Amino acid sequence: MALIGYARVSSSGQSLEVQRDQLLAAGCTRVFEEKRSGLSQDGREQLALALEYVRDGDVLIVTRLDRLARSITDLRQIVDRVTAKEVGFRALQQGDLDTSTSNGRLMLNMLGAFAEFEADLRRERQREGIDKAKANGIYKGRKPTVPTEEVRTLRSEGVAPSEIAKRLGIGRASVYRALAT
Known part of the structure; x- marks a missing residue:
């Protein structure tokens, strides 16, 4: 049995160091890391490699659920894929979720739904801020790339x-x- 970590941040300006340290402290022998948006699984090469790498009896560990997926659909697809390989799943900051039990699966779905809800609220607040800035003439959007x-x-x-x-x-x-x- 091996503990395999997955760490993700959304932009190149963010650091993976905190997640890496937490995953190593949890006993992960290998950590897959990437700087990509978590809005979908598309283009997340390290996630694909981690999912391919884990074997029967291993445990895939993330620091928080939103590091793995931002939507309940993606979260379920990833966890179902891991479960089908007889691999466990843990999210360090959400307690010990045991996806092999009914309670663990319920908790995973509830936490995933809350994470998706939080992301939606964040997008709404961002949109409101942009709309307000546009109304005040402050935000003009990006400069056109075509003259x-x-x-x-x-x-x-x-x-x-x-x-x-x-x-x-x-x-x-x-x-x-x-x-x-």
Whole structure:
């Protein structure tokens, strides 16, 4: 039986050190780490490797449920996949969840639902803040990557979309989007 850790942060500016230390202190012999969004399983190579690596009798450990998944659907899929391999699952900061018992599965689902709810609230608060900043003229969004006026000027001079894309170093689809606005 091996204890296998999985640590994740959402952005490159965040540190994995705290999670790594907690997982090693819990006895993990191997820790898979990545800096990726947890909104879905897509592109999370280290998670895929961890799920492939664990064997019958191992235990997959995370520090918190939201490090593994941000939606109850993803959480259930991951835990079901682990369970099918006869692998245990623990979340250190949510107590000892034993997914082999009915109580453990119930608790996992409830905590997963709360984690998803919390993420939804966070997104709503962020959206409210952005809307307020836009209303006050503070938030303008990211700068356009396509020089729309330059695209329009070149097109009005009779330059073909393919040539505009080539001259400006942008994709032809970007030229068409700029012309459509």
